[in-house]
Amino acid sequence: MGLGPEAIKVGAWDVEKSKGRKKKEGEAEGTGCWIKFRFIGSCISSSSNVDNSLSGTSTQYAESKSTNDSSRDQPVAPAVSSSTTSNEESIPSNPIIGEELKVASQLRKFTYNELKSATRSFRPESLLGEGGFGCVFKGWINENGTAPVRPGAGLTVAVKTLNHDGLQGHKEWLAEVNYLGDLLHPNLVKLIGYCIEDDQRLLVYEFMPRGSLENHLFRTGPLPLPWSTRMKIALGAANGLAFLHEEAEKPVIYRDFKTSNILLDADYNAKLSDFGLAKDGPEGDKTHVSTRVMGTYGYAAPEYVMTGHLTSKSDVYSFGVVLLEMLTGRRSMDKSRPNAEHNLVEWARPHLSERRRFYRLLDPRLEGRFSIKGAQKALQLAAHCLSRDPKARPLMSEVVEALKPLPNLKDMASSSSYFQAMQAERMGSYPNARNGIRMQTGLSLSRNGQPTRSLSIPNGPHASPYHHNHLHPSPKPSV
Structure with missing residues (x-):
């Protein structure tokens, strides 16, 4: 199995907690893989859009240098009252990773430096796409371990980073690990491993060459x-x-x-x-x-x-x-x-x-x-x-x-x-x-407007960022 040029999750966000967190374009925030470099245009421009979002969808990673998704649509407000929200959906004020993370034995635990090297320091040439959850980078690791290898060697992977803003992103990160760490099937994408160091959280998937x-x-x-x-x-x-x-x-x-x-x-x-x-x-x-109610409108x-x-x-x-x-x-x-x-x-x-x-x-x-x-x-x-x-x-x-x-x-x-x-x-x-x-x-x-995350728009900020006409052409139809 493998993740394709288009498969990474964007986190769900809490509107009330994230208001007022907008940052100027090009401003670096934090360190590591959450730094918004000026050369990653899409990652920068979306950082302000994500702040007001409620629910997440996924971003698919594609083997392309272009990550600018200009298609946005009017947000849709949630159609249910707050009374329908269950307690288990509430966002913890101080998430404790050790109590929430159930790591499957087959998952590999990476260090941040290993993934930094595997993606060539998260450089723009390695950027596959970006969404509310964070940026996705192409990398190369050892077939049977966690050590980085030179590009083109070993196992090709997609590395998804977690944006700092919003605890709902943390919840979705945990869900991704806990479900895909246990669920193995030929028609489910494979999670290879994860990284937790301080507040840095990354996920490593195998690469899916034909995207979404x-x-x-x-x-x-x-x-x-x-x-x-x-x-x-x-x-x-x-x-x-x-x-x-x-x-x-x-x-x-x-x-x-x-x-x-x-x-x-x-x-x-x-x-x-x-x-x-x-x-x-x-x-x-x-x-x-x-x-x-979370998902995608339509x-x-x-x-x-x-x-x-x-x-x-x-x-x-x-x-x-x-x-x-x-x-x-x-x-x-x-x-x-x-x-x-x-x-x-x-x-x-x-x-x-x-x-x-x-x-x-x-x-x-x-x-x-x-x-x-x-x-x-x-x-x-x-x-x-x-x-x-x-x-x-x-x-x-x-x-x-x-x-x-x-x-x-x-x-x-x-x-x-x-x-x-x-x-x-x-x-x-x-x-x-x-x-x-x-x-x-x-x-x-x-x-037409700012994105929200309760019920996202299919072609909006949570759509796949890998919308490039030069990606992978569909096979020629047979007559």
Whole structure:
């Protein structure tokens, strides 16, 4: 397993405790890996944005020198009252690491100097990305130990640093260690080790060379992600959630399932990253976990947003959103589209049951290179996962079974006379449609306000910082 050019968690932040902590751009704060050097533009510019944030998501690290993410969106206030916040979500005034950190035996304990050397002193050439949690750097370590090695030798890793500001970041750091230190699965990203020295906290993951699903769906160049690869990724991600819900020793609710948290290895195998918001699922006769609403707007299940009641079916809803993104090529929230199309689920829901007109929902960049039967089944599955009634949603193990045959179906729509007729009708109605399709791939949301962290915006400050068109091109689609 391995973390990809895009997989690191941004911490959740307490608004009241972090107000007034803004620093001037370029000002150094503290020492070690939290120093904001002037040459790390994104890390500097975001330090003031993070101060007012509430909830976290993940930043995916990519092998790129560019880390400036200009896409920001209007923040969304939490939709539940403070009464829904559970005691276990409260932030400790003086966190005691020794009492909270449960270190798995297989994790390596690094010194700060070892990680400093492994990342070449956290120099800008090693910077992979940045988020509210801190900066992420590429490094190289000994295959079986903690000693740094020269670049290109040994094991390639991603080193995530913890920003000083905010105790919620500490809580997410602990969650990441405690969950990923114990949970081992081919579809979960692997945590290699950690570093604790005084107030310095870092995490070390193995490197995932193809970055996040988000980049391949929305950010990479002229070639779209092929149909079979999309279904392969969906199946791998579903396997990861099924393991958390139904196979882990104790059930785990992931709580932040989205395209930027799905990382891809060299063969496009999907692995879930960023467990800072994960929670233990209900056990015994309990039906849900009551907790503060945290996650990403557009992916969070409506009943969770309204009540703060968290169940595994909340993750199933989020999976439905991501599956819909993979099928349509649209973001879960996109303010650049007409008002009726801002919210992907609400736009798509009325059309999910139209068997004859389902083509209209599918990513036009695929240009017919998708399975007719597979697309129909995938859209039906997405509709099932997005049911307004949580009890009507499937188990993730059922989702896995439904997805298994889809990557290998060969009935391509491009050979269908019906699809060809629809394409001709579409092109006749919208003569500039083809050019419009090309232009949509580079759209980004405008910066309309300061970020918050209770329910973050998909394209906002907690989106993956690895949005670079020159990253890793998607594989060439087969006809």
